[in-house]
Amino acid sequence: DILALDGDPSRAGLRAASLRGDKAALVAFAASGDLAAQPAATQWLLAQALSRVDERERAVGVLRTARRVHPDDFVLAMDLARTLRSLGAQHGPEAVHNYAIAVALRPDNIEAWHELGLMRESALGQPGEALEDFRAALERRPDDAHLRFHAAHALGALGQGAQSIA
Numbered sequence: 001d002i003l004a005l006d007g008d009p010s011r012a013g014l015r016a017a018s019l020r021g022d023k024a025a026l027v028a029f030a031a032s033g034d035l036a037a038q039p040a041a042t043q044w045l046l047a048q049a050l051s052r053v054d055e056r057e058r059a060v061g062v063l064r065t066a067r068r069v070h071p072d073d074f075v076l077a078m079d080l081a082r083t084l085r086s087l088g089a090q091h092g093p094e095a096v097h098n099y100a101i102a103v104a105l106r107p108d109n110i111e112a113w114h115e116l117g118l119m120r121e122s123a124l125g126q127p128g129e130a131l132e133d134f135r136a137a138l139e140r141r142p143d144d145a146h147l148r149f150h151a152a153h154a155l156g157a158l159g160q161g162a163q164s165i166a
Helices: 009-020 023-031 040-052 056-069 074-086 089-105 110-122 127-140 145-157 161-165
Strands: none
Touching: 009 023, 009 040, 023 040, 023 056, 040 056, 040 074, 056 074, 074 089, 074 110, 089 110, 110 127, 110 145, 127 145, 145 161
16 A cells, blocks of 8 residues: 555555556646755656656656755755756756766765766867866776767867776
């Protein structure tokens, strides 16, 4: 029973709508006035469910609200950045901003550094900044071939491809 997980009928309804993929119910929940009062996990669940029913713009709105209420939540910062990234390069600056927040919240998180570097290079055309992000990730995981590939790619974009071979 879904209600057994949480006695709040509204949140139980959200979980049930999420399991059913009920787009109308999810959109209605997102439009409800009490969204900001919900726990971070509930806001995250709603954003995930909205993305699954192809309502990513609404998911971004939910995550923006969640980030204002829970500014120190790493998962919300990462998911907002990822959802913005999925909407296209025009959202690059805001995605980079949220990845940078995630890195500040968890500076040892390799994934956050990696995705920050990818966005800086691909969406913003900032290979120098991306290289610094990849290097920060490599300081934490020096033998990661995938990170080395991205660092070499950034060096190449800076015209320093020969240095990436050395």
